[in-house]
Amino acid sequence: MSIYLWGLIGLEAFCLLWILLNSTFIKPLANPLDDASNPTVSLLIPMRNEERNIKELIQSLQALTYPSFECILLDDQSTDQTKKLTNEAIKDDERFSLIIGKSLPEGWNGKVHACHQLSQHAQGELLLFIDADVRLAPDTVERTVATFNKEEAGMISGFPHYADRSHLSQFLVTLQHFVVYAHLPISIANTTNHPSFTAACGGFIGFTRKTYDAIRGHEAVSSSLLEDVHLARETKKSGHTMKLMNISSSVSCYMYESLKEAIEGFTKNIFIGINKSVGLALLLITWYILLYILPVALLMISITSGQILYAVPLLLIVLQKGLVDYKNKTSLVYCLFMPFSALLFVFVLTRSMYTSIKGKAYTWKGRSYS
Structure with a gap:
């Protein structure tokens, strides 16, 4: 013994x-430079039955200090009050628009199809996909733009700080960070284009438009239930740089409201x-x-x-x-x-x-x- x-x-x-x-190989988002350019950023948010998140989400986004962004939200066939509450929250803020998602085609994952539609409406030089349960610090977009420039990246992702909405679910949700730090050789993931060594979080994914178009965007992973990782792999296969960052100081996520919901969410992927x-x-x-x-x-x-x-x-x-x-x-x-x-x-x-x-089906x- x-x-x-x-x-x-x-x-x-x-x-x-x-x-x-x-x-030591996973860095925080970069600090913006005073003389940095401000490319247009499209914030793209798929929503399905997100009435519990709408108010705080929009408040978070309206507090962003970046001078040049558009925010497009998509109601993906919601059966609750997502559409109504979103319209009430954005009011006459011209930076925001709400579109209604089309019916899900055969062979597509729901979130992937929603993101694909969002990308077709986006006008930005940088595309930032976030989930409805995510909250951004006011300077998050500036720091993300600065990171793209500093790292010369085509894609950026990271795992947010998981805010404590349900104590029991946190025991599972916060393990995501641990799995990455314990099992992924981050030095290889962030310095090579080997597709096997990568991780990404669907709650916060940014692309340059050039990279997104080069990999055919979400259409390339249309049926995936793990679209974040598969997008990262496609980015690396195309020869573009993908960086995994520590975004916990800038991005928070209220992921699940119960342990049962967390178990269902992780079971599928x-x-x-x-x-x-x-x-x-x-x-x-x-x-x-x-x-x-x-x-x-x-x-x-x-x-x-x-x-x-x-x-x-x-x-x-x-x-x-x-x-x-x-x-x-x-x-x-x-x-x-x-x-x-x-x-x-x-x-x-x-x-x-x-x-x-x-x-069986997930x-x-x-x-x-x-």
Whole structure:
């Protein structure tokens, strides 16, 4: 048992060091220069049954300080008061317009089709797609434009600060940051065009118009349930630069209102995110059980036996999650419950894999996808 314990401690320590080093390769959005040009930016927002978000979303966007932007919102066949509340919120602000989405064509994902329609109406030199549950700091657009210039990027994305709308869902939602920092070699992702090494978040994706047109935009990933990652891969395949940034100081997201909603949301894309590889899924399940769940049992042994060494693995995984949470403005309370987050991850990945293997449809916002 002592050999296993020391081996686990060594592995946990290595993972902590890896996360620490890996985090140095993901930069915050750049500070704008005083003499910088102001290209027109199109803020493009797909909405389906988003009545709970409309008021705060529009208030956030109306507070933006960038001098040259248009904001186009699309009501994607909503069955609630999304259209009515949007019109009330934008009033006579000429920077904003609302369009009504067309019926979903066969073979298209709903959000992808909505974004495709938005892109057809956009006039900007830069296109910034954000979700309705996202809130932007006033200088976000300036910083995004400055990042495009500084990084000479064709596409930019990042994972936002996840605001605390539902305590239980946060245990799963904030794990997104951890998965990126723990599993993606960010140095390779941000310095090469290898499509296998990339990550993106659909809540905040920016393109130069040149790059977007070069990859055929959302039409290139029309059926994807993981369009953010697939767009990033298409960008790299086309030879354009894609950068993953730390946007947590500028962008917040109120992602889910309940744990049930979070489970449904992640179930539809987590297995697809690993290319439906059963082998990789089983490896990840085993990894998270051994490294991030089992230390709870070792803590119990430490308490009953009085041997402090058995508590060290749990301390190291709390430090791992805590480091990631600190980097992304997440409350450090959640790192104390990393084993619970890992348990949720294992459950959702297993559920997503089972759904796919059984040939069942994924469901989201009243639509079903194979």
